[in-house]
Amino acid sequence: xxxxxxxNSKWFRHIGYGFGxxxxxxxxxxxxxxxxxxxxxxxxLSLKDAGIILLVTRIWDAVSDPxxxxxxxxxxxxxxxxxxxxxxxxxxxxxxxxxxFTTPDWGYTAxxxxxxxxxxxxxxxxxxxxxxxGAMLGVMTADSQEKTVYSSFxxxxxxxxxxxxxxxxxxxxxxxxxxxxxxxxxSAMIVIASICFVLFLCCFSLTKEELHTVSTVSIGSDFKSLxxxxxxxxxxGAALCFNLFCTIRGATVAYFFADIIPQGAQLSxxxxxxxxxAGIFLAVGEVSNMIGVALCVPLAARYGKxxxxxxxxxxxCVLSIxxxxxxxxxxxxxxxxxxxxxxxxxxxxxxxxxxxxxxDVSDYAEQCNHTASTGLIFSSSSMAQKFGGAIxxxxxxxxxxxxxxxxxxxxxxxxxxxxxxxxxxxCLMSFIPAVVSLITIVIVASYPLTTARMREIDSILQSSxxxxxxx
Numbered sequence: 001x002x003x004x005x006x007x008n009s010k011w012f013r014h015i016g017y018g019f020g021x022x023x024x025x026x027x028x029x030x031x032x033x034x035x036x037x038x039x040x041x042x043x044x045l046s047l048k049d050a051g052i053i054l055l056v057t058r059i060w061d062a063v064s065d066p067x068x069x070x071x072x073x074x075x076x077x078x079x080x081x082x083x084x085x086x087x088x089x090x091x092x093x094x095x096x097x098x099x100x101f102t103t104p105d106w107g108y109t110a111x112x113x114x115x116x117x118x119x120x121x122x123x124x125x126x127x128x129x130x131x132x133x134g135a136m137l138g139v140m141t142a143d144s145q146e147k148t149v150y151s152s153f154x155x156x157x158x159x160x161x162x163x164x165x166x167x168x169x170x171x172x173x174x175x176x177x178x179x180x181x182x183x184x185x186x187s188a189m190i191v192i193a194s195i196c197f198v199l200f201l202c203c204f205s206l207t208k209e210e211l212h213t214v215s216t217v218s219i220g221s222d223f224k225s226l227x228x229x230x231x232x233x234x235x236x237g238a239a240l241c242f243n244l245f246c247t248i249r250g251a252t253v254a255y256f257f258a259d260i261i262p263q264g265a266q267l268s269x270x271x272x273x274x275x276x277x278a279g280i281f282l283a284v285g286e287v288s289n290m291i292g293v294a295l296c297v298p299l300a301a302r303y304g305k306x307x308x309x310x311x312x313x314x315x316x317c318v319l320s321i322x323x324x325x326x327x328x329x330x331x332x333x334x335x336x337x338x339x340x341x342x343x344x345x346x347x348x349x350x351x352x353x354x355x356x357x358x359x360d361v362s363d364y365a366e367q368c369n370h371t372a373s374t375g376l377i378f379s380s381s382s383m384a385q386k387f388g389g390a391i392x393x394x395x396x397x398x399x400x401x402x403x404x405x406x407x408x409x410x411x412x413x414x415x416x417x418x419x420x421x422x423x424x425x426x427c428l429m430s431f432i433p434a435v436v437s438l439i440t441i442v443i444v445a446s447y448p449l450t451t452a453r454m455r456e457i458d459s460i461l462q463s464s465x466x467x468x469x470x471x
Contacts, residue, residue: 016206017140017150018157020086020133023199025158026165026192027097027126028389032247033282034169035100036393037254039115040407042185043103047407049112051397057120058390061383064124068131069379070222075132080209082132082139082375089129090200094193096122101189103182123386127379129200135378137355138362139211142462144454147359148297148305151352156293159348161199163286165192170279222376225369231361232377234447236384238309239354241440243388245316245433246347251393252428253278255400259417260328260425267333276333284337285344292348304451305353305360309444312346312353317437319343324430360449360457367457399424 039050075081099118137150177184257278265276299308319342326335362377403424406415
């Protein structure tokens with residue numbers, strides 16, 4: 001694999017850990033932002049059926065995520081508990097993504113069955129690699145602040161991968177068969193899936209588990225302690241809302257640009273101008289996310305994770321409401337992009353905070369219950385991510401359907417959407433995410449794991465943990 005000197009370098013471990021979520025996020029952002037549009041406008045499903053798929057498949061995730069967490073907690077290999085899954089599940093991860101964006105030439109019912117099967121497969125494989133990957137954060141270091149650093153590297157690379165995927169997605173589709181062609185979408189995913197496979201192999205090679213934690217109680221006891229863990233419940237609610245916020249806006253962007261922003265809209269700077277399209281809007285957001293990630297560590301260190309979390313959501317609420325009043329005009333296009341920059345910087349601060357707080361919740365559980373259930377706790381983070389994404393995507397589709405949104409077929413001429421649908425699109429980008437931010441603030445207000453409390457917990461755990469000798 002990789003030279004031991006490189007693996008033992010903290011800098012390379014930070015980068016290696018980041019490669020894992022770079023891969024996951026390339027898939028996840030394409031799913032979150034383009035899959036609803038793919039199902040309705042390329043694959044050929046109704047908005048109602050597409051929304052049901054996104055939501056109903058979460059029932060299986062409610063079972064598969066905890067199962068994966070329990071399995072990972074009880075895995076023992078020379079590479080550790082969680083790291084082996086990065087190696088063995090990576091090929092399935094890429095194959096499942098390609099199948100998800102494959103459109104068979106079948107009748108409607110058969111295609112609907114294919115959509116359910118491939119989406120359930122993709123989310124199951126995503127669980128199989130992402131839950132162990134997330135749980136690794138709890139065993140790579142014992143220091144709470146260092147976990148925030150790892151988490152920040154993770155999210156910095158995640159947004160870098162998201163930028164790459166979103167910036168390239170539409171050009172890849174156009175170059176490999178056409179943006180309105182099923183072949184174009186499948187071919188674009190083959191390119192993205194190949195990159196993701198290599199990134200997970202790099203993540204496996206450059207990381208190492210340092211802490212040896214052991215689950216010493218029954219599965220039933222693990223669940224019982226989890227359900228009695230107050231900080232876990234609070235963080236689940238906050239993470240669910242955060243993913244809901246991001247997915248509602250993200251899933252709406254493709255529709256927003258198709259029906260609100262005039263075709264061929266330009267952003268002009270003096271003599272220079274360039275096309276203002278969904279991929280640019282989303283890609284700029286990912287770069288801004290990376291800036292937010294860089295700000296996370298100093299802000300959390302100075303003000304504490306809880307205070308930073310609440311302040312960020314207050315700002316998100318204000319900016320989201322302001323987005324509604326931006327005019328659709330050449331100046332308005334720039335204002336939309338500027339708003340996207342600041343909103344994305346704030347969500348960039350939030351992402352590593354959430355993952356770092358999950359690691360704190362895991363330490364809290366270990367200190368209270370004297371057993372490690374890191375995988376089970378981090379599986380809940382994956383479940384919150386998926387449920388937030390599913391609810392956000394489904395809600396957006398159903399609201400559009402309720403408001404009379406008209407699906408455009410690939411061969412149709414320009415369609416004039418009713419005013420109710422256009423208003424719905426604008427609200428999905430503004431007032432609805434703002435309400436979600438307000439709910440998040442209320443939830444996090446009672447979170448008890450402050451900086452001082454975590455110092456106490458870290459001190460207690462140091463005496464009971466061992467440094468492992470995993471390869």
